Amino acid sequence: MLKLDEMQKKLLEEVADLHAVPEGAYNIRSNGKSIGRSSSAHIHITSKEDGSGIVVQIDPETKKESVHIPVVMTQTGLKEVVYNDFYIGKDADVVIVAGCGIDNCGNQDAQHDGIHRFFVDPGAKVKYVEKHYGSGEGKGKRILNPVTEVFLSENAYMEMEMVQIKGVDDTNRKTVAKLDAGSKLVVRERLMTHDEQNAVSTYDVVMDGAGSSADVVSRSVARDRSFQKFDAKLVGNAECSGHTECDSIIMDEGRILAVPGLEANHVDAALVHEAAIGKIAGEQIIKLMTLGLTESEAEEQIIKGFLN
Amino acid sequence: MIELEHVSFEVNDEKEGKEIIHDVSFKIPDGQLIVITGPNGGGKSTLAKLIAGIEKPTSGKIWMDGKDITGWSVTERARAGIAYAFQQPVRFKGIRVLDLIRLAKGEKLAVSDACVYLSSVGLCARDYVNREVNASLSGGELKRIEIATVLAREGHLSIFDEPEAGIDLWSFKNLISVFEEMRQRIKDRSILIISHQERILNIADQIVVLRAGRLDAAGPKDEILPTLIGTSSASPDCRFQAPSGGETEC
Ligand SMILES: Nc1ncnc2c1ncn2[C@@H]1O[C@H](COP(=O)(O)OP(=O)(O)O)[C@@H](O)[C@H]1O
Ligand SMILES: [Mg+2]
Numbered sequence A: 001m002l003k004l005d006e007m008q009k010k011l012l013e014e015v016a017d018l019h020a021v022p023e024g025a026y027n028i029r030s031n032g033k034s035i036g037r038s039s040s041a042h043i044h045i046t047s048k049e050d051g052s053g054i055v056v057q058i059d060p061e062t063k064k065e066s067v068h069i070p071v072v073m074t075q076t077g078l079k080e081v082v083y084n085d086f087y088i089g090k091d092a093d094v095v096i097v098a099g100c101g102i103d104n105c106g107n108q109d110a111q112h113d114g115i116h117r118f119f120v121d122p123g124a125k126v127k128y129v130e131k132h133y134g135s136g137e138g139k140g141k142r143i144l145n146p147v148t149e150v151f152l153s154e155n156a157y158m159e160m161e162m163v164q165i166k167g168v169d170d171t172n173r174k175t176v177a178k179l180d181a182g183s184k185l186v187v188r189e190r191l192m193t194h195d196e197q198n199a200v201s202t203y204d205v206v207m208d209g210a211g212s213s214a215d216v217v218s219r220s221v222a223r224d225r226s227f228q229k230f231d232a233k234l235v236g237n238a239e240c241s242g243h244t245e246c247d248s249i250i251m252d253e254g255r256i257l258a259v260p261g262l263e264a265n266h267v268d269a270a271l272v273h274e275a276a277i278g279k280i281a282g283e284q285i286i287k288l289m290t291l292g293l294t295e296s297e298a299e300e301q302i303i304k305g306f307l308n
Numbered sequence B: 001m002i003e004l005e006h007v008s009f010e011v012n013d014e015k016e017g018k019e020i021i022h023d024v025s026f027k028i029p030d031g032q033l034i035v036i037t038g039p040n041g042g043g044k045s046t047l048a049k050l051i052a053g054i055e056k057p058t059s060g061k062i063w064m065d066g067k068d069i070t071g072w073s074v075t076e077r078a079r080a081g082i083a084y085a086f087q088q089p090v091r092f093k094g095i096r097v098l099d100l101i102r103l104a105k106g107e108k109l110a111v112s113d114a115c116v117y118l119s120s121v122g123l124c125a126r127d128y129v130n131r132e133v134n135a136s137l138s139g140g141e142l143k144r145i146e147i148a149t150v151l152a153r154e155g156h157l158s159i160f161d162e163p164e165a166g167i168d169l170w171s172f173k174n175l176i177s178v179f180e181e182m183r184q185r186i187k188d189r190s191i192l193i194i195s196h197q198e199r200i201l202n203i204a205d206q207i208v209v210l211r212a213g214r215l216d217a218a219g220p221k222d223e224i225l226p227t228l229i230g231t232s233s234a235s236p237d238c239r240f241q242a243p244s245g246g247e248t249e250c
Helices: A006-016 A282-289 A295-306 B044-052 B074-079 B097-105 B111-120 B139-153 B169-185 B221-228
Strands: A025-030 A033-038 A043-047 A054-058 A063-068 A071-073 A079-088 A093-103 A110-120 A125-135 A142-144 A147-152 A157-166 A170-179 A184-193 A198-207 A212-222 A227-236 A240-250 A255-264 A269-278 B002-013 B016-028 B033-037 B059-064 B082-085 B157-161 B190-194 B206-211 B214-220
Touching: A006 A071, A006 A093, A006 A125, A025 A043, A025 A054, A033 A043, A043 A063, A054 A063, A071 A110, A093 A110, A093 A142, A110 A125, A110 A157, A125 A142, A147 A157, A147 A184, A157 A170, A170 A184, A170 A212, A184 A198, A184 A227, A198 A212, A198 A240, A212 A227, A212 A255, A212 A295, A227 A240, A227 A269, A240 A255, A240 A295, A255 A269, A282 A295, A282 B074, A295 B097, B002 B044, B016 B044, B016 B059, B016 B214, B033 B044, B033 B169, B044 B074, B044 B082, B044 B157, B044 B190, B074 B082, B082 B139, B097 B111, B097 B139, B111 B139, B139 B157, B139 B169, B169 B190, B206 B221, B214 B221
Parallel strands: A025 A063, A025 A071, A054 A079, A063 A093, A071 A093, A079 A110, A093 A125, A110 A142, A110 A147, A125 A157, A142 A170, A147 A170, A157 A184, A170 A198, A184 A212, A198 A227, A212 A240, A227 A255, A240 A269, B033 B190, B033 B206, B082 B157, B157 B190
Antiparallel strands: A025 A033, A043 A054, B002 B016, B002 B059, B206 B214
């Protein structure tokens, strides 16, 4: 039976909403090694032979099942790169919950770089949830550099929910996707940076197949002296539709750079980019103050709703 | 009781001082419904903002139950029971109608209780509680939600700034009965409505006419209303626009 200490439990709750061992298939990685694993009848988790990561194989037609693969780190100075591959069979419909929580109370940096590749077979549906969280008083940084590669076959669908609200000092996220005919990618990113944090998020989505579509939306808040860069590029090589949106609240001395990139290589590619950066509207704060909130309570409510 | 005493408000418009409210004094006694009317641009909304603390008078004082609240912040006045439904309600991305009503009420209100406030402004509650207060709502829907949040506050003084704007006739009749019913229940509380509508003027205890920032007339309804009939300060119902969004039957 899996034994977890209090910090591991807290991190698992933050990144995967896990209060107990998850139902269905899971792999829990803590401080560089797997501390619990379970496959299910249709979802098979195995280690790669070279030990660099895991392979998650989901059988065709697997419906309404989930797999949890959270990572927790509590050891200062630990740096790891993990390569995980996901094969999602034809017409499957599954939820994959990843996420990484780092508690660094030491003075050396702790870093997790997860390289995830998703091979989604025709007609399959995947919901992927990835939460990042950091805590700890140490001077050492908490660093996360996820790379996600997505290959959507015909009529496949993938929805990615990426959340990073607190405690990660440095993150450089790269997401690359290739879309075949009729497939669809939906990305919902929510990000808040504070103190001196730095977050870069880069998307490169290539729509190769006719009737494919992509919708990449980021909502973010940059507080204190933090910096964010949102760099979203959509490429349309066929009849397709793409939309990216960066909607940001800037506070204090925060800085945000939004870089739109649209490349249409086909006359029927319809691509849209929207970006809006601004501070919280004064009238929103005043309205909530007329309901009895203080100015800072009003700000918190507005941000909470915005990142909801 | 709220009392305005020689309140003036000036803004600096292109380096020149511009007086928007000039030496206005009147009382809002407990248990009364006061309607402020007058031409557009006369300073009605500005007066409401001065009472809610959103603007501060350049001179003069505002009293609440014998306390000088002139220097109080918006939050302090809200906590003392001043509630204000804006003429132009504010939109919020991600905040749901239910969240806003709960914030207004100041407690974790049951969904069914929140629905009561929405129903009283003619919104089918279950269609709206989980909607975001964002750009997807029509002007009329937003306006009614704004009114519902102020109803939820059950303030010591509830201010409604042109509540009829963007509301269809059916809902308007309903709204009048909400105000009338509120008027019956208030006792130690009071209501201030900014309106041009004859039917709203008609349920007032007192009417205040504001023109070009000055108090043009003030007194009991029976005295003031006859002088206004036929002017733009008291329009009959036929001025209403067609219904816009928000089903009233559910
Ligand atoms: N902060 C401000 N700066 C400049 N002019 C203002 C300001 N607030 C209000 N005004 C002007 O004061 C006048 C009264 O406005 P308002 O109170 O909104 O009138 P009403 O609600 O009676 O239509 C208008 O001419 C308006 O443009
Ligand atoms: Mg006005």
